[in-house]
Amino acid sequence: MTAAELQGRWNVLVTGATGRIGFPIARTLARDHNVFGVARCSNPGDEERLRRVGIEPIVGDVADIDPRSLPSNLTYVFHAAARIGREADSDWHRTFEVNAQVTGRLIAACRGVRGFVFCSSGSTYAYQGRRPLREGDPPGVHLGVYSLSKVAAEAVARFASVEHKVPLTIIRIFSTYGPLGGAPADRLERIVSEKEIVLHPNAPNNYNPIYEDDYVRLGIKAMQVATVPPLTVNWAGSETVSAEDYCAYLGQLVDKEVRFRYDDRAPWPLWPDVTKMHEVLGRTQVPWREGMSRMAHARSARRWPLSPTSTNQHNW
């Protein structure tokens, strides 16, 4: 055991450390532990943003970093870096390399850690109609190359975990949201801009959004419960709420009418079963109305007026 470990300090590697999920998790861990954050730092000021909260930046593409150059004596790894959205579609070979192969290489390079978390996605499930998605449900293609690469990544990660005896938790992330954004924040932007909200025709579009405070806590817990063979668990809010209902609430907060359009081409709603998550990680604590209100205040304060009735509803 190293001197740092004797003092209860962990050495944690967080990839995707500038992102919506990686940053708040790394920032929280850095209060008590040594945290190394990997990202390309594509936006101006990213490196400084990490340093300011005590995260040691490792700047580079996860596909190009020599895993042997990573810090030794790591206690935990939270692997969130991935090619997402338009970047995922732009070059599918690279997307499979970054999202799948790199995950296997990292696990192999991190032999000896107590736990490794791989960020998978609720987008890896085939649509099951109007019922929540369970961990044993079959894979499907929700978002093209991205979903395919995450299905592949899970298989690579499972193999690498067992082969190299690295305790692993695969978290299937559903809709995250908070001050740093997420699907509900994107929908809020559309409401403010008076654009319609496009949803799947199989209404209501049920989700279990998970707010930042909760995803930080459950992300850290996920590292600590990792096992060989790996644990696979949905990662979402404990409450179900439809996009129709939370958008209506966001509309009230910003005093805008919300217009919905139902379209067969819209991605199907990602509605998780959180029974297993409650057993292994626990429940979330931020009620959806409070979370949506906190998000709207954090993102809107300087950009658009909130409805007078929406102010001071919560103590934060």
Ligand SMILES: NC(=O)c1ccc[n+]([C@@H]2O[C@H](COP(=O)([O-])OP(=O)(O)OC[C@H]3O[C@@H](n4cnc5c(N)ncnc54)[C@H](OP(=O)(O)O)[C@@H]3O)[C@@H](O)[C@H]2O)c1
């Ligand atoms: N947020 C959600 O609701 C959600 C849902 C399902 C799954 N997930 C999964 O959760 C993880 C984190 O998502 P997020 O929402 O936090 O995404 P995000 O905000 O877009 O952050 C992605 C992070 O990864 C870094 N990154 C991307 N490509 C990289 C590369 N090739 N090398 C090194 N760093 C790279 C980005 O920084 P640079 O661009 O500067 O490198 C950024 O720090 C991803 O694996 C994603 O698939 C998220």
